[in-house]
Amino acid sequence: MEFLQPTTWTEALEMKAAHPEALPIAGGTDVMVEINFDRQRPAAVIDLTKVAELEEWGTENGMLRVGAGVTYSRIIEELGGRLPGLAMASRTVGSPQIRNRGTVGGNLGSASPAGDAHPPLLSSGALVELASASGSRRVPVREFFVGPKRNAMRNDELIAAFLVEPTRGPEQFSKVGTRNAMVIAVCSFAIALDVERKRVGTGIGSAGPTPLAAIDAEEFMAGVLDESGLWERPADVDPNAVARFGELVAAAARPIDDVRGTAAYRRHALAVLARRTFTWAWDERRRSA
Amino acid sequence: MGMGRTPPVGLMRITCTVNGKQVSADDVWAGESLLYVLRERLGLFGSKNACEQGECGSCSVYLDGKLVCACLVLGGQAEGREIVTVEGIGSDGALHxxxxxxxxxxxxxxxxxxxxxxxxxxxxxxxxxxxxxxxxxxxxxxxxxxxxxxxxxxxxxxxxxxxxxxxx
Amino acid sequence: MKPKLPPAALMSGRVGEPVRRPDAALKTRGDFPYSSDLQVDGMLWGATVRSPHPYARIVSIDSTEARSMPGVRAVLTHDDVPGKKVYGLEIPDQPVLAIDVVRYWGEAVALVAADHPEQARRAAHAVRLEYEVLAPLTNPELALTENAPRLHPDGNITRAIKIRRGDQNARADVVVTGEYEVGMQDQAPLGPESGLAIPDGAGGVDLYIATQWLHIDRDQLAGVLGLPHEAVRLTMAGIGGAFGAREDLSMQAHACMLALRTGRPVKMSYSRAESFVGHVHRHPARMRYEHGATRDGKLVYVKARILLDGGAYASSSTAVISNACCFAVGPYECPNAIIDGWVVYTNNPPCGAMRGFGSVQNCYAHEAQMDKLAAALGMDPVELRIHNAMKTGSTLVTGQAVDGPVPVAELLSRIKVMPMPTAVSGDHLDLTQMPGGVSNTTHGEGVRRGVGYAVGFKNVGYSEGFNDYSTARVKLAVADGRPRVEVHTAGAEVGQGLVMVQAQIASTVLGVHDVVVLGADTQVGSSGSSSASRQTYITGGAVKAASEAVRDRVFALAESELSGLGRGGSGESDGWRLESDAIVSADGGVVITLATLLGEEVIEETREYRPRRTSRLDGETGQANAHMQFAFAAHRAVVDVDVELGLVKVVELATAQDVGKAINPQAVEGQLEGGAAQGLGLAVMEEIQVKDGVIRNPSFTDYLLPTTLDMPQLRMDVLELGDPNSPFGLKGVGEPPAISSGPAIVAAIRTATGREIKRVPVRPHDLTL
Structure with missing residues (x-):
């Protein structure tokens, strides 16, 4: 196993170009488990923790651009107000030790359907910035996940950052696990209300081969809110509509039975999570209006 | 530590600060975790190897002032960093x-x-x-x-x- | 050449005092050496080649490539086992390394020693194994049938138990039935299986190991290695918990074989994943119960059928099924009983000892049945239990009359009246208080509170005629002008506090302030196992007996010295006692200080202590005085359940337990709290999931242990009722907390959800779909 340790972003991209087989490592919360448990012996690893550029965040044309190496702890502390859904999800990641080390970039790189950052990135329509020695591109997160633990990256690319608009309305994240802390999602759900554009964003975790958006549910609920003029004058939403929203979220999932739960339970739980998180988000909208 | 061993290929030297002292480990295999380096190469067995997947916290150390699991840090990632282990919490033989x-x-x-x-x-x-x-x-x-x-x-x-x- | 080991512990403190752990400061500093920290210069690392199949014939093993890899010093298979090729605690049925066939997923097939652990792992991967895969027998019900494949020469039934008590045709006014299932729990001690074997150059070996019973390891190792006992010396290394996981051999024989073959010290240390296949687990159980009672709520009969899945090898299965059957009814009077139990071989992971040992599984069933019966009778569940509670003199279904305090009704009454926790207030949302915790699944929606009760009991010590004893050597001498007692036993300190108990007992009997407890090893006689809640009783009893023998010699010495000085005095007539490092007479005056009396004299005595004899269950009726002591505890659980998501928050646990005499009250509390947490784990999250013989979750990512946000506060009521038969009146403490805690939680979940719940651990989908 070869250990590559670039200190600048340019150097990192050059190394990746020269060693396309190299496995990137940042916080190590996924990669190290693979190595410690002897599940993987990559020919090379490329350590990104010395690349200062990856730890920066800033704004760019009204979007937040957050370096792939920003940890969950920093997202909670530094970006909690602007990315509340992602911050809520970050709080559920592992333990303080894991949140101090794990990064959203790493989550995207592993592309696990259970990655906690994915549902809020989906619900808020984030972009993933990929870079290689020959240039960079931005991929909508909704097109980024292409299969179980597979993403749209080419093997000469690294994840530079994700870009997302600061919150445009109430956001929620909710995750089912069979322990009250430090648990991998049995299933999870994120919702983001974009009050200005009158859009409802969703993200489903751990209930399909990839993280998913519940597009029918989004359109349905946006329509309900629109038709009744509720975006402008927030009032009670018909409980039947909320229930239908839950059903549509459940229908969007493609879960399987596995060691963490059954497919049937995941669908059931997603409907509950969707109803509850929508209700909490809508309550917040009503309070703030 | 590590004397008399013939480690596998792809070896390196790691230099970092542990509990206030600059230390080096030689012949480190690239797949060794910081936990392994602390324990087996630097003789600091205080950080424990219970799960080696970040689920138990038994290997918690400070890395540049942040609480992390040493098992999830690749040895090479510690290069040039400052680490405080449980052995560095007390002072002069006195308990904290x-x-x-x-x-x-x-x-x-x-x-x-x-x-x-x-x-x-x-x-x-x-x-x-x-x-x-x-x-x-x-x-x-x-x-x-x-x-x-x-x-x-x-x-x-x-x-x-x-x-x-x-x-x- | 010796590795760094835990130092001998200097302590002071008497029986009944909350003496601090002598090793606690070292542990907080990270300076306490555990078995996985062992090392000496020139040491090799061992690795194990394990079967990827639950059941297969081994067609060929080719280690040519592995042997030629860099750093590799030895590759061994069953051909290299020098002595007996099989071992086992009760039945020698488990190969040291698989011979021709593998019977479970992860069974050890070959061994590698190399300079670096990664070289050992790579070489282990390079051992070429060809298997003929066989269809695994994984259903214990099928294992009972005639046409199932026979996994061992004597068939698949490791032991069958039949208990017949009273009228076999008894009829009752009210009858309730139920079927219950308990999943496979892991002891999950945090310290992985580890040890260091050092060849002595003369054909023998020293093994530094974290184990529960040094001498049974030594006896098995001597057989496997083909060596006389004295050539196999074991020394206790620092241990990271046990809970039953270290009763069987894991890497002991393997490390010794590699060390003897290479002539080099060899360390083996399992990863967490390997640990899941490296030790036995708690037996999964399937239980069918029928309870009959009179209209006023008196038990008339219990019929139970208990099937335990023992997995591929026997381990301690025959004793576990005995417990499961003996205590099948719970701590209740029941005149008539038909209990049938089996433990069978399958191709599932081997099962054996875990804290509670057979009494955990049946408690889920008998307590669910008592709640069902209470519902059928329209009675309060605690009242029904009290109405049927065993008391002193009550007879078990095995015909044994129970003497000493049997405070079942009292324990229940006490937990019933303890204050209740307050309900979560609605005005301040604290996610950590909610089912689902910080994962933000509910802000109160769907949350229902439930309260449940359970009581359980089990035997203390080894049963059914086992020749149980412990040995202690106690030495009194003067060091630095002060008398000092040195206690040496082979009793394994596993975290429970045996080291303090030994010091406290010696200090109390001998009235000496400074007590040193030496590290445990095989240079002294056996102490038996740190199992079955027995060490404080039996090794404590041995330390007491040896200390008393030393005291007698001190008095005799004093009598002769004093008469030589022309002063009279005798221990008996003058009511001497030992106190504050001196002989003190009945009037409180110092007769002579021990430092003066002893001078250069060293007084040393070794004693064996044996508890009451027991006898084996009758094969046809299961009747016998099979157990020497019984320990009882009751629990109340308050839970909040999110009934829509099936998530559970245990809000509070409360317990009452009779410990006879709390030798060390702080350590007693620690046992009650820790045991309850393990009970909580089995009730709501801990399960080794096995599919077609393969463990699907061999990691702490998916085998979930309770965290600080899962285990609530435990209210405790510790009773000290004094057992007339035991040293200081004490009772074993460690296991009862792990027995009724889980059943109380499940009872509370039933109240909150109104669901029947037939299986633990309770899963979210069991509560919602």
């Missing part, structure tokens, strides 16, 4: 207030989780000098103890907080 409180409260049984809990509790009390029970529970949720049922660990953190407050 957190350590004293764990002894006093009966928070130690088999003790395999103890070093990690000491570092995690130390970190908590640095951030929140007088934590509530709920704050203690959330902060220590990444440190599994199989013996105590946690009650005396939580007592110990309260006790340490009181001890530190008095000494300020």
């Amino acid at each position: 207030a957190v350590q004293e409180a764990f002894v006093e409260a009966g928070a130690v049984q088999c003790g395999f989780c103890t070093p990690g809990l000491i570092v995690a509790a130390h970190d908590l009390l640095n951030r929140i000098p007088e934590p509530s029970t709920v704050q203690i529970r959330e902060a220590l949720a990444g440190n599994i103890c199989r013996c105590t049922g946690y009650a005396k660990i939580i007592d110990a953190v309260h006790l340490a907080a009181r001890g530190l407050a008095q000494s300020r």
